[in-house]
Amino acid sequence: MVSGTALVYDEEMMSYCLLWDDPECAIEVPERLASSYKRLQDYDLVNRCVQLPVREATEEEITLVHSPEYLEVVKNTQTMDVDELKETSQKYVAAYFHQNSYRCAKISLGGTLQLVDAVMSGDSLNGMALIRPPGHHSQRSESNGFCVFNNVAVAAEYAKSKYNVQRILIVDWDVHHGQGIQYIFEDDPSVLYFSWHRYEHGSFWPNLRESDYDSIGKGKGTGFNINLPWNQIGMGNADYIAAFFHVLLPLAFEFNPELVLVSAGYDSGVGDPEGRMCATPECYAHLTHMLMHLAGGKLCMILEGGYHLRSLSESASMTVRTLLGDPVPKLSGEMTPCYSALESIQNTRHAHSPYWKCLLHDETRLVQEMSTKGMPAPEPLQTDGSAADELLENHMKKILHPTPPITTLVVAPVENTPNILEGMQLEEGTLTTQQAINVTSAFNQGELNENVLNSKLLPAVEKLLNRKTRNCITVSPNVYLSAAAAIQQALHLGSERVFCVLIGDVDMKPEIANEGKTLCLTISGDKMPEKTHSPYVTFLQWKETPHGGSSFFYPLFRFLLPLAYSYQPDLVILAVGSNRSVGTMDIALLTSLLQALADGAVLAVVTETEKEIIGALSNVLVKCASLGFGPYNAPANDCAQSLTQELTVLETKWRMLQCLAK
Numbered sequence: 001m002v003s004g005t006a007l008v009y010d011e012e013m014m015s016y017c018l019l020w021d022d023p024e025c026a027i028e029v030p031e032r033l034a035s036s037y038k039r040l041q042d043y044d045l046v047n048r049c050v051q052l053p054v055r056e057a058t059e060e061e062i063t064l065v066h067s068p069e070y071l072e073v074v075k076n077t078q079t080m081d082v083d084e085l086k087e088t089s090q091k092y093v094a095a096y097f098h099q100n101s102y103r104c105a106k107i108s109l110g111g112t113l114q115l116v117d118a119v120m121s122g123d124s125l126n127g128m129a130l131i132r133p134p135g136h137h138s139q140r141s142e143s144n145g146f147c148v149f150n151n152v153a154v155a156a157e158y159a160k161s162k163y164n165v166q167r168i169l170i171v172d173w174d175v176h177h178g179q180g181i182q183y184i185f186e187d188d189p190s191v192l193y194f195s196w197h198r199y200e201h202g203s204f205w206p207n208l209r210e211s212d213y214d215s216i217g218k219g220k221g222t223g224f225n226i227n228l229p230w231n232q233i234g235m236g237n238a239d240y241i242a243a244f245f246h247v248l249l250p251l252a253f254e255f256n257p258e259l260v261l262v263s264a265g266y267d268s269g270v271g272d273p274e275g276r277m278c279a280t281p282e283c284y285a286h287l288t289h290m291l292m293h294l295a296g297g298k299l300c301m302i303l304e305g306g307y308h309l310r311s312l313s314e315s316a317s318m319t320v321r322t323l324l325g326d327p328v329p330k331l332s333g334e335m336t337p338c339y340s341a342l343e344s345i346q347n348t349r350h351a352h353s354p355y356w357k358c359l360l361h362d363e364t365r366l367v368q369e370m371s372t373k374g375m376p377a378p379e380p381l382q383t384d385g386s387a388a389d390e391l392l393e394n395h396m397k398k399i400l401h402p403t404p405p406i407t408t409l410v411v412a413p414v415e416n417t418p419n420i421l422e423g424m425q426l427e428e429g430t431l432t433t434q435q436a437i438n439v440t441s442a443f444n445q446g447e448l449n450e451n452v453l454n455s456k457l458l459p460a461v462e463k464l465l466n467r468k469t470r471n472c473i474t475v476s477p478n479v480y481l482s483a484a485a486a487i488q489q490a491l492h493l494g495s496e497r498v499f500c501v502l503i504g505d506v507d508m509k510p511e512i513a514n515e516g517k518t519l520c521l522t523i524s525g526d527k528m529p530e531k532t533h534s535p536y537v538t539f540l541q542w543k544e545t546p547h548g549g550s551s552f553f554y555p556l557f558r559f560l561l562p563l564a565y566s567y568q569p570d571l572v573i574l575a576v577g578s579n580r581s582v583g584t585m586d587i588a589l590l591t592s593l594l595q596a597l598a599d600g601a602v603l604a605v606v607t608e609t610e611k612e613i614i615g616a617l618s619n620v621l622v623k624c625a626s627l628g629f630g631p632y633n634a635p636a637n638d639c640a641q642s643l644t645q646e647l648t649v650l651e652t653k654w655r656m657l658q659c660l661a662k
């Protein structure tokens with residue numbers, strides 16, 4: 001299996017800088033690279049990556065996207081004096097040239113292509129290129145916004161021609177609109193381009209009408225350009241995650257790319273003077289983790305903007321850590337997207353609803369009157385960013401914990417041991433049905449049964465909560481009783497919120513202490529049982545559609561994950577019983593994505609006869625296994641309908657479910 005994370009970096013890309021006074025360009029400094037690389041070293045991430053040498057991009061590669069005339073202009077800057085450089089720069093918007101710009105732009109692009117080669121050849125699973133100059137504003141014959149060559153756009157053309165890639169997803173999480181990428185692929189259905197950006201109804205740079213949600217692509221490319229404009233500053237973790245759940249991910253999974261390129265700008269992070277947004281570094285770990293589930297894991301991160309050095313370097317580090325497979329830290333902050341973000345999400349979903357099957361099931365409509373229209377422009381920024389320095393220093397200490405020594409603890413009886421993979425530790429034994437019954441009643445009476453405590457499942461729950469192991473898988477003759485026992489044990493040990501997913505025919509409802517300390521979701525092929533009216537006991541009626549592919553992405557992003565993220569559990573328990581209505585790959589995807597919650601503390605309880613599930617989940621828990629998914633199928637009507645009903649009840653409490661502003 002393909003593994004490993006590639007890292008592209010070369011200090012030579014720091015050999016150019018702004019040579020005259022220009023406040024607009026002054027933020028794009030060489031230290032952006034030095035501080036990012038330094039932070040990766042501090043976290044010992046550089047050593048864990050495969051370091052790739054850079055190379056110069058060839059003229060042939062540059063002209064995959066750019067005109068020969070423009071190439072000539074850039075080439076000529078090598079021998080210019082300062083006045084000539086300044087004059088050339090002024091032909092473009094927010095651009096500057098230095099005598100070394102051409103050389104650096106060639107290795108910035110060449111480094112990007114090295115990364116694409118490593119990932120497409122299978123030498124590495126994924127990787128990141130720390131490069132400058134950035135690329136996403138650059139156009140066929142134009143430098144723009146500090147960008148010289150459009151690194152990501154050339155990378156996409158390169159992958160298409162060299163590796164015959166049919167579908168490429170470009171995710172642009174930089175805070176500016178990558179209008180260069182939009183122009184280049186506007187009419188190309190083989191490249192799905194997604195960009196969120198600070199827009200403020202067009203009053204923010206680059207002030208383009210075509211950055212709005214209704215620029216959806218042209219000709220054959222109609223539906224393949226996704227703009228999500230932010231009309232307010234201050235967007236944070238909940239807004240970004242909601243944008244992924246309700247806009248990007250369903251479309252991306254339906255698109256089914258063979259390669260994912262990220263225009264990874266970190267000016268969308270907290271403290272950045274350009275973006276003035278609020279996302280904290282671990283948010284980028286979550287975004288990265290979600291994208292790792294596309295294209296069999298083929299994911300290339302290419303640096304764009306990011307002007308607050310501490311924020312940039314922490315967020316880039318979180319990205320690389322996640323690519324390497326480290327646990328994703330719990331997301332901080334209130335999990336409620338803001339009103340303005342919901343308006344933007346609603347409009348983008350509406351604009352794309354004619355082109356994507358996964359948007360068919362929900363009502364979409366345009367926002368009649370935008371709440372932010374005509375609002376005063378934000379005050380100019382007064383602080384020097386040192387407040388964010390301090391915030392970030394404390395924040396990182398708070399959210400980062402040592403990685404548990406064991407990745408996956410396996411609790412199984414000897415005769416039922418799953419294949420032990422690297423990173424797994426086996427503990428023999430499991431709860432018998434009688435033990436499970438004993439423990440649930442024992443806890444209800446506030447008493448512990450000695451006999452039960454000696455069984456290996458309950459100590460495993462303790463190890464999970466004390467972070468001695470990252471996650472745990474157990475096989476059991478009665479998964480629901482075992483899950484109930486594990487819940488009781490977790491609550492007994494002080495868990496505040498246990499998120500429990502039960503898949504299959506749950507013949508017996510575990511009696512569990514509630515008070516909001518557990519949120520239980522049952523997934524079954526049968527009709528919904530009578531309503532409970534508790535937002536902590538929910539139900540999803542779901543069954544697989546017959547031929548190939550899967551319809552599971554729809555409830556996954558529309559319901560399961562937003563619910564889990566709203567709840568912010570400190571433990572996830574997933575019980576898979578017999579007679580399940582969801583396929584193995586779908587359960588594996590769900591499990592893998594749920595690992596972004598609770599610092600990765602996931603307990604999977606599987607019926608002992610379900611060998612295929614045991615194998616698939618073991619793989620997913622030990623390593624972010626590259627999962628392959630077929631094309632998207634529309635779900636059965638009754639399933640979609642029952643989900644809609646459930647959503648109406650739940651979305652007022654669990655706010656990440658909401659995708660209409662109202």
Ligand code: Q9C
Nearest residue numbers: 094134145146176205304305
């Ligand atoms: N205050 C990149 O992030 N200046 N380029 C905007 C608004 C230009 C950003 C002025 C910003 C260019 C790669």
Ligand code: ZN
Nearest residue numbers: 174176267305
């Ligand atoms: Zn930017």
